[in-house]
Amino acid sequence: MTCSSSLYAEASRKSRAISNAWELPPLILNDLNGQQQNLYQWHGQIIMLNFWATWCGPCQIEIPDFIDLQVQYADQGLQIIGVGLDEPGKLRNFVRTVGINYPILQADPERQ
Numbered sequence: 001m002t003c004s005s006s007l008y009a010e011a012s013r014k015s016r017a018i019s020n021a022w023e024l025p026p027l028i029l030n031d032l033n034g035q036q037q038n039l040y041q042w043h044g045q046i047i048m049l050n051f052w053a054t055w056c057g058p059c060q061i062e063i064p065d066f067i068d069l070q071v072q073y074a075d076q077g078l079q080i081i082g083v084g085l086d087e088p089g090k091l092r093n094f095v096r097t098v099g100i101n102y103p104i105l106q107a108d109p110e111r112q
Contacts, residue, residue, distance in 0.1 A: 029105035032092050045079040053085040054094045070102045
């Protein structure tokens, strides 16, 4: 019992130490239409950022689950945002084929 209490106390201490770690600095990326989107527009929602690429096998496997999560939890404030690491044409084709139902932004290749 002492061990588990110590582990809980340590986890609780660490949790308090990073209680605001989820706050993001300003992040502005282009959507697939070339329009700038500021992450702040989703302020107050639970944001899940998913960095992915069309050539990434594990990414392709997890995206259908993210589509389901967006449907299931959108009314509770969840907003999934995909950040694609490909050129816009490839991303648009993939989004259309798979039926992604959440915003896709394009990573800025100048910042990579």
